[in-house]
Amino acid sequence: MKGTLMLQTVWITGAGSGIGAALARGFAGAGYRVALTARNEESLEEVAASLPADTSSLIVPGDVTDRAGMVAAAQQVAEWGEGIQILCNNAGLNIPKRRWADLDWESWDRLLDVNVTGALNVIAACLPIMRAQKDGIMIHTSSWAGRFHSANGGVAYGASKHALSDISASLNDQEGANGIRSTALCPAEVATPLLTRRPGFDVSTMKAMIQPEDMAETALYVARMNPSVAVHEIVLAPVRR
Template identity: 60%
Template sequence: MAIRFAAEGYAVALSARSEGGINDLAARIRADGGDAAAFPLDVIDRDGVVKSSREIADWRNGIAVLCNNAGLNTSHRRWDDIDFAEWDAIIGTNLTGAMNVIAATLPIMRAAGGGVMIHTSSWAGRFHAPLGGVPYGASKHALTSLSASLNAMEGVNGIRSTALCPGDVATPLLLRRPGYDPAAAARAIQPADMADLALAVARMNPHVAIHEIVLAPVQSDHR
């Protein structure tokens, strides 16, 4: 998403816990003629998120588009092997972390008269998906609901919100799913597909709110 938005002329603020990774990506974008800067943060650090949001807004005079992507999962996905510490971490990142980012960004977008929030939810955030796991599915259903609440309450401020609910996307998170066949990654949704979709949402008529988009790889197995 960062590379795609930068290629279309957006100034891209990159945030993640892995400072080295976002520094490298920002340098790559700048080398290609884009505008990017790194703002390390952990979404579960509420005060840190507020501080970083203000720094980002000061960097390029506001935040027009938020791509809320932080997420994690676990190999313990069934009720009979629930790990409570992992449950807390998943809910903390996928839900509370997303809420922290939303809450920190809302005042900036309100002051500017609007903005777009794009949240990476999941097919498991729209339908029960056993392979996604109990804690992951619960966190993503809640994230989809958070997105809907923004459209209900913040449209008056010109703020629109979209939950992207993809099936399998070829990312490292998918490759860590128990029993997943890496060869199937070529048939999954690609990160570039998600980037194109997010860009289309960001460019939508400002009088239109796309509440959610559900997508999945084509089902080609007819057995």
């Protein structure tokens, strides 16, 4: 099976840490070609170095808010990997000022630019490639806050993830005829460096949370699904104890 899967290429944005790094390790371990994108090239090199020795990997530094840059990155990945079979649209951020009482337009605008416009940029860059293939899976890292209001997630973050979940649904509605399927992964708290920056966060609770590796396993489940089936969304939560 591994030899067959090596013919498939996955492009992961936000691949420098947390869920993105786990996605890279999960797909590489399953035999996929792995292309990694994030702003910090050094972090991408560290992730690439952690992959199995026989992994075919490509580092493509870039910022998802750079629309032309994402088009160029997608083309580079497709030429290297003989197409893009799977996109893990994972780049995202949250901010310290999360409540209406702390309204901060500069940081809120930046969050929406990355989490919504950046996600749109990556999708739009991949669509021509996947349409030409008549095949492709887009897996988006949304959030529990993309399904339910979350005071912990914050106003701008929740809005951005609700938007991303709907964007994913729109792809299934409009691009299924082109062989493209889309899934929004909606996890509650995941034990990542991003979470530790939440105001008042208790680091001791990390072990009881969803782990980045759980997200990778979920993404692989979606990637292996029967091509006639679209998994619209998956909501994950830690077991309440």
